[in-house]
Amino acid sequence: MILARIILGFLSLQPMTGYDLMRAFGSSATYFWSADKAQIYRTLATLVADGHARIETVPGTHGPDRAVHHVTPAGRVVLREWLASDPDRQPPRDAFLARVFFAGELDDAALARLIRSRRGDAVAVRDELMELRARTAHPDPRADRAGWLRSMTLDDGIRDHTAHIAWLDELLAELEEP
Amino acid sequence: MILARIILGFLSLQPMTGYDLMRAFGSSATYFWSADKAQIYRTLATLVADGHARIETVPGTHGPDRAVHHVTPAGRVVLREWLASDPDRQPPRDAFLARVFFAGELDDAALARLIRSRRGDAVAVRDELMELRARTAHPDPRADRAGWLRSMTLDDGIRDHTAHIAWLDELLAELEEP
DNA sequence: ATCCGCATGTAAGTGGTTACATGATTCG
DNA sequence: CGAATCATGTAACCACTTACATGCGGAT
Numbered sequence: 001m002i003l004a005r006i007i008l009g010f011l012s013l014q015p016m017t018g019y020d021l022m023r024a025f026g027s028s029a030t031y032f033w034s035a036d037k038a039q040i041y042r043t044l045a046t047l048v049a050d051g052h053a054r055i056e057t058v059p060g061t062h063g064p065d066r067a068v069h070h071v072t073p074a075g076r077v078v079l080r081e082w083l084a085s086d087p088d089r090q091p092p093r094d095a096f097l098a099r100v101f102f103a104g105e106l107d108d109a110a111l112a113r114l115i116r117s118r119r120g121d122a123v124a125v126r127d128e129l130m131e132l133r134a135r136t137a138h139p140d141p142r143a144d145r146a147g148w149l150r151s152m153t154l155d156d157g158i159r160d161h162t163a164h165i166a167w168l169d170e171l172l173a174e175l176e177e178p
Numbered sequence: 179m180i181l182a183r184i185i186l187g188f189l190s191l192q193p194m195t196g197y198d199l200m201r202a203f204g205s206s207a208t209y210f211w212s213a214d215k216a217q218i219y220r221t222l223a224t225l226v227a228d229g230h231a232r233i234e235t236v237p238g239t240h241g242p243d244r245a246v247h248h249v250t251p252a253g254r255v256v257l258r259e260w261l262a263s264d265p266d267r268q269p270p271r272d273a274f275l276a277r278v279f280f281a282g283e284l285d286d287a288a289l290a291r292l293i294r295s296r297r298g299d300a301v302a303v304r305d306e307l308m309e310l311r312a313r314t315a316h317p318d319p320r321a322d323r324a325g326w327l328r329s330m331t332l333d334d335g336i337r338d339h340t341a342h343i344a345w346l347d348e349l350l351a352e353l354e355e356p
Numbered sequence: 357a358t359c360c361g362c363a364t365g366t367a368a369g370t371g372g373t374t375a376c377a378t379g380a381t382t383c384g
Numbered sequence: 385c386g387a388a389t390c391a392t393g394t395a396a397c398c399a400c401t402t403a404c405a406t407g408c409g410g411a412t
Contacts, residue, residue, distance in 0.1 A: 002273045003399080009280035019363050032276050034269035039400065041365060062409040064363050076283075083281055084288045087299060088273040091212035091372095095180045095266040097331045098210050102187035103261055104324020105254075110262045117265060141352045146282020148352075153275045156345045163341040167334045174319045174326075181371080197391050217372060219393060240381040242391050269400095 004043050004052075005082040006033055008075050011053060015070045018044055028150075031129060031157040044069055052078055100171075112175055119168045126161035129154055182221050182230075183260040184211055186253050189231060193248045196222055206328075209307060209335040222247055230256055278349075290353055297346045304339035307332055 010016060010024050018041045025035045035043075044067075047053040052075030058066045071079070096118055103111055133154050139147035188194060188202050196219045203213045213221075222245075225231040230253030236244045249257070274296055281289055311332050317325035 001399080002271075002276065006276050006280075009276070012280070012283065017363075018365085019361095022363095029276075029279075030270070032270055032272045032279065034271070036401065037364090038366080038402080045365095060363070060408080062362065063407070066363070079280070080283055083277055083284050084292065087295060090271065090273055092208070092210055093180075093212070093268065093271075094210045095268055097334060098180065098184050098187070098207075099261055100327050100334075101207075101210065101331045102184075102190070102257070103327050105190065105258055106261050114262065121265060141355075149278050149281050152345075152349060153279045156275060156278075156342065159341045159345055160338065163337045164334065167330075167337055171330060177319075179371080195391075196393085197389095200391095214373065215392090216374080216394080220371095223393095238380085238391070240390065241379070244391070 001043075002088055003033070003035055003039060004047060005079060006035075007040070007043055007047065008052060008071055008079045008082075011069055011071045012076060012079055015056070015068050017066045017068055019066075031125075032153060047075065051075075108175065112172065115168055115171050115175075119165060119172070122161050122165050122168065126158060126165065129158045129161065133158065179221075180266055181211070181213055181217065182225060183257060184213075185218070185221055185225065186230060186249060186257040186260075189247055189249045190254060190257055193234070193246050195244045195246055197244075209303075210331060225253065229253075286353065290350065293346055293349050293353075297343060297350070300339050300343050300346065304336060304343065307336045307339065311336065 006029070007021060010021060010029075016024065018037065021035075021040050021044075022037050025033065025040070044053065047069070048055060051072060053069045054072050056068045056070060058068050060066050099114065103114065106114065133151065136151065136154075137147065138151055139145075141148040184207070185199060188199060188207075194202070196215065199213075199218050199222075200215050203211065203218070222231065225247070226233060230250060231247045232250050234246045234248060236246050238244050277292065281292065284292065311329065314329065314332075315325065316329055317323075319326045
């Protein structure tokens with residue numbers, strides 16, 4: 001269960017409520033994982049049941065009480081084991097590549113539309129990531145390794161999208177050639 | 179349901195049995211989607227129930243009868259609609275990036291081991307894709323557009339892995355610097 | 357007053373994985 | 385004679401998504 005590990009990772013950086021995690025997945029984690037609240041609350045419950053997290057109830061400042069989750073020592077062990085373990089098996093799932101693979105069925109106009117639409121999305125995501133990198137700190141690997149690693153994951157996303165955009169441009173160039 | 183569309187795509191290239199599809203997912207489709215047989219047989223059954231595919235039973239040459247599935251005209255419409263439709267929403271899921279994001283917990287040796295292990299996997303996949311590209315034809319976009327598109331999807335995978343390996347090398351270089 | 361953000365969850369459904377179950381043919 | 389490949393499927397479980405359900409406090 002990768003999601004449980006990721007949540008443990010966030011809690012190890014800072015104790016959080018389910019709602020805080022929702023926002024974390026909507027910002028810092030967007031480019032490597034996503035989770036909706038139903039999943040988050042369910043996973044928090046199992047983490048507590050397994051003794052990997054514990055709840056500290058804090059009176060809510062505006063509304064219901066906040067169930068702030070902390071990692072327990074056992075949870076920290078599980079997190080570290082995951083980080084150092086063999087790679088998670090992750091079968092590839094890329095619906096866009098799948099479409100291109102079968103797009104011989106499509107006429108030229110529809111194909112160009114498909115690729116341009118994808119290009120627009122990819123550029124938007126890349127720009128968003130670049131903005132995020134510009135806004136946040138670039139820590140030195142030796143002074144703040146944890147922060148440096150977090151900023152490097154952003155870098156990978158930016159390069160990834162850049163390479164993909166270049167590939168889309170090649171496709172378009174071939175399609176538009178006389 | 180993306181899997182149903184992909185299967186429709188394969189059947190549109192050539193009528194196939196569930197077993198044939200298993201092999202197709204194990205070879206041509208490996209770099210953009212994966213599916214195991216339980217899923218394939220279940221999805222074929224729903225395609226037939228929905229009238230998007232029909233079965234032609236052919237006596238087996240060595241073993242049970244082959245249930246060869248053909249796309250129906252209705253199925254072909256559904257496939258073409260998918261190909262031209264708005265992009266499928268696909269939340270990002272990259273367990274390795276997630277690990278790097280939280281890898282501040284890890285000591286230098288464990289971190290380097292993690293990155294080198296990933297590098298090994300990425301190089302292996304890239305080489306496999308490059309071999310596959312060397313072995314297969316590179317059709318001309320104008321003479322055989324469908325074939326050209328299929329070979330281009332391979333290209334994207336190769337570039338993607340190449341960019342990722344370069345990023346991993348940068349990580350390692352920083353870690354090993356005095 | 358009404359809407360937005362904070363904060364908690366449950367229920368039902370879909371999609372994906374693992375394990376179980378069977379049997380013929382072909383190659384070494 | 386045993387292992388691999390061809391060929392079919394079912395059952396149970398796990399992970400993820402969508403929709404439902406509730407209610408306070410602060411801003412416009």
